[in-house]
Structure formats: C-alpha cells, structure tokens
Amino acid sequence: MTDEKMQLVIVTGMSGAGKTVAMQSFEDLGFFCVDNMPPALLPKFWELVKESGKINKVALVIDLRSRAFYDQILHMLTDEDEGSPAIASQILFLDTSDKELVSRYKETRRSHPLAMEGRVVDGVRKERELLAPIRSNAQYVIDTTSMTPRELREQIFETFGTEGATGNFHIEVVSFGFKYGLPIDADIVMDVRFLPNPYYVPKLKNKTGLDKPVYDFVMNQPVTEKFYSHFISLLRYVMPGYQKEGKSTVTIAIGCTGGQHRSVAIAQRIADDLNADYTVHVQHRDVNKRKETVNRS
Incomplete structure (x- = not known):
C-alpha cells in the first residue's frame, strides 16, 4: 500500500x-x-x-x-x-x-x-x-x-482527471487476411494488397511479417515508403479528433490476402510508430494460418 x-x-x-x-x-x-x-x-x-x-x-x-x-x-x-x-x-x-x-x-x-x-x-x-x-x-x-x-x-x-488526461484512450492495431474476413470491430481499414507480395519469393513464403527478411522486403519497396509516409501522417492527424469526440479505443485494421506477410509488417510498424504518443496494442490475427489458395493477389 x-x-x-x-x-x-x-x-x-x-x-x-x-x-x-x-x-x-x-x-x-x-x-x-x-x-x-x-x-x-x-x-x-x-x-x-x-x-x-x-x-x-x-x-x-x-x-x-x-x-x-x-x-x-x-x-x-x-x-x-x-x-x-x-x-x-x-x-x-x-x-x-x-x-x-x-x-x-x-x-x-x-x-x-x-x-x-x-x-x-x-x-x-x-x-x-x-x-x-x-x-x-x-x-x-x-x-x-x-x-x-x-x-x-x-x-x-x-x-x-490528471492534467492533460483524455481517459484510457488506446489504439488497437490488427493485421488480418481478407480471405478470412474483416475484423468486425475495425474503425479504420487499410488494404495493402497493392504492395509487392513476399509470398512469391520462395525463401520468404513460409515466413511472416514478424521475421526480419519479410519485414525488410516489404519496407524496402519504393511504393511502400511513399504509401506509409502518407498513411502514418493521416493516422497521426485523426487520432486527436477521435480523442476529442470521446472515443476510448480506435481499432486500425491492416489487411492483405492471407494476413501473414504484408499486413503483419505494416501493422507492426504502425504500432511501433504510434506507441511514442499513445498506448498501442498490436495483434496479428491470421499470422499462423496457412491455408493455401489457388489465387493470391
């Protein structure tokens, strides 16, 4: 005590x-x-x-x-x-x-x-x-x-509240695969299937966005850096507005085809960057699912 x-x-x-x-x-x-x-x-x-x-x-x-x-x-x-x-x-x-x-x-x-x-x-x-x-x-x-x-x-x-208190506001970042359905509690959904897919690189296929080789592959694409710069700026811009409107939780869902590579890497980076200013929890919903599909985009 x-x-x-x-x-x-x-x-x-x-x-x-x-x-x-x-x-x-x-x-x-x-x-x-x-x-x-x-x-x-x-x-x-x-x-x-x-x-x-x-x-x-x-x-x-x-x-x-x-x-x-x-x-x-x-x-x-x-x-x-x-x-x-x-x-x-x-x-x-x-x-x-x-x-x-x-x-x-x-x-x-x-x-x-x-x-x-x-x-x-x-x-x-x-x-x-x-x-x-x-x-x-x-x-x-x-x-x-x-x-x-x-x-x-x-x-x-x-x-x-204490000085500057905004309640227990926190951010949930979720990676997911579209083939398994959207998270039903998502407030913001971003589709990153336009990014180059590590699944088609043999040595990366069985790894995930939590593994450094996959993470680096996704992040080192010129299109990724340009996209990420705009998207993280947007998130930083809108979060204070959610707080002002009284929301206690904002869930950001990042999706790719299977939820193992691109979405995981992007979600992890978002969580790491926003964690400097907010309480952030990250979950990779489908990272361990390995069902094969005939058509991956």
Whole structure:
C-alpha cells in the first residue's frame, strides 16, 4: 500500500441528469466504478478496497431517493474521512432543469422512479426536494441541462482527471487476411494488397511479417515508403479528433490476402510508430494460418 490518498467520488443527482454517462467517463479515467450501491454497504466495500492495496480511485453512483439514504451517506462519509486520513472523498451532483428532465423522460417513455403511476413532473419535484440537502453539501455540481454527453464527459475529465488526461484512450492495431474476413470491430481499414507480395519469393513464403527478411522486403519497396509516409501522417492527424469526440479505443485494421506477410509488417510498424504518443496494442490475427489458395493477389 502506498502513501497516496485513495480517491472516492460519490456520483449522485437528479434521475435523468446523466449519471450513466458520468460513470462511463470515470471508468475511462481509470476509476473502479460501482453503480447503485446502498450506502449501508459502503463501509464494508471500502474495507475490501483498502485491503486489496491495488485500487486508489473509486467512483460510486448512489441513487439517493429518500432522506434516510441521504442521512446514511453523509454519516458514512464523515466516518470514513475522520477514521481514514488516507481517503479523500468528494460528492459530484448532476443537476438538470425540471423542463429538460421532463423532456428526457417523455423522450425515453420511462416513468419517474418517484412517480411510477403519476405525472413525471411530480416525481421530478419530489426528488429535487429530497436531494436539496446533499446538493448543498456537494463539492461539485454540474448542470447538464444544455450539455451533450460528450460535453459532460469532457467536464468530468477536466475536473477529475490528471492534467492533460483524455481517459484510457488506446489504439488497437490488427493485421488480418481478407480471405478470412474483416475484423468486425475495425474503425479504420487499410488494404495493402497493392504492395509487392513476399509470398512469391520462395525463401520468404513460409515466413511472416514478424521475421526480419519479410519485414525488410516489404519496407524496402519504393511504393511502400511513399504509401506509409502518407498513411502514418493521416493516422497521426485523426487520432486527436477521435480523442476529442470521446472515443476510448480506435481499432486500425491492416489487411492483405492471407494476413501473414504484408499486413503483419505494416501493422507492426504502425504500432511501433504510434506507441511514442499513445498506448498501442498490436495483434496479428491470421499470422499462423496457412491455408493455401489457388489465387493470391
């Protein structure tokens, strides 16, 4: 266990104000997240977290729909802070105007949890009255009335992330063979079957793009260098845009015919180059498949 304070963020607020988006954002910031935990279970949960010694950021969504829950949660937080100076607890309250909340409930055709058989507006007003005390005690209040989910995400990153944090954004680079089908999770697909094929070089046929002779053969082609220069520049240009739009993962799929030579070499180089600025994982999906085809292009 380190001397670093464990960070506990209690996420609460009006039903429909964006708690689900908030929880997803905290997950992307590396928080251990739990949704809808009864406050009475908080001490035991926090004891288990401390015993693990591996978790230092926790976000809990607690739905406070009764004054009893409110009293319990304030009592628990007071006890935790006084008994455990290594814990830094904060309350994030998400609020939205009554008009916008009613509109969101009408749009989703859901009943308000405090007015299951009555008018949505009555449930909203009742909940606001019950939550007024905890709102006044919250360290952070975010009004999501005019916010898009992306804007709420950015606000949470700015408030609770480390300097320059963009969440757990990472890049997946996958090489594949078109004969085995495209990766279904690909965001960007590049076909490199136009590059000279090492398969037709007898001494390279049974090797892969992970072997230096094959890698060098692919990379030493004039067409490869010109193509790669343009493509890696494009990737570096678009990645910040994906981050800004709130994506946590971008999958770049590089394909050739069988997924053993050209695509592997190009994917490996892309992963090595982007790794200087991003967290990058590389997978060569079909590198060990050796089914023969009559026609290779």
